[in-house]
Amino acid sequence: MKKYIVLAILFIFPLVVYLFFASGVNQFAKLPVLTQNVEEIGAYSDVQFKDRITVLGFFGGVLQDKKALALNLNQKIYKRFYQFLDFQFVIALPEGAEAQAESLRAELEGTTGTDMSRWNFVFLAPDDLERVFRSLNLPLALDNNSANPFVFIIDRDANLRGRDDDDFFGYDARSVADINNNMVDDVKVILAEYRLALKKYNQGRKP
Secondary structure (H helix, E strand, O other), X not given: XXXXXXXXXXXXXXXXXXXXXXXXXXXXXXXXXXXXXXXXXXXXXXXXXXXXXXXXXXXXXXXXXXXHHHHHHHHHHHHHHOOOOOEEEEEEEEOOOHHHHHHHHHHHHHHHOOOOOOEEEEEEOHHHHHXXXXXXXXXXXXXXXXXXXXXXXXXXXXXXXXXXXXXXXXXXXXXHHHHHHHHHHHHHHHHHHHHHHXXXXXXXHOO
């Protein structure tokens, strides 16, 4: 009897687990929408949220202080996902930070050897920068340098996505644990969500 139980565990249980996950594809858990219709940054720049999966950050006008945040995000998120065609980084900065941004981009590229073409710096007037940030509708604020250490996931419809926990305000770029344990998983979820939607769309077009 014990032999049959062992055989069942070794051969039948893995099959049951596989069927469970295979049948659960259509019930794929989506990353919750927290805020709809975030202010379209394309109204102020050549970069837009529409039809892109965006990691949005606000680094402020003193980028020397944000090198550690940028490197953390580059290593844990950007470098891992930038090859997805509809994935991008958008770092919103105040006008006047252009030279600092180019220096930071060059430093990141030289340090990591990563193609930075999907890492976008956008320069906005103070009121426009504040308007985009407020449209996230989170209990956060920009500091005196127009910076905030949290970063955010914006979907292809310009909606803020994230966890619906009461204490979720975004992903703290100062925390390697938050980025590595939480944000990596959530970016995977939203990319898988859109890949699944595209797969269903393509199947529906077949004659």
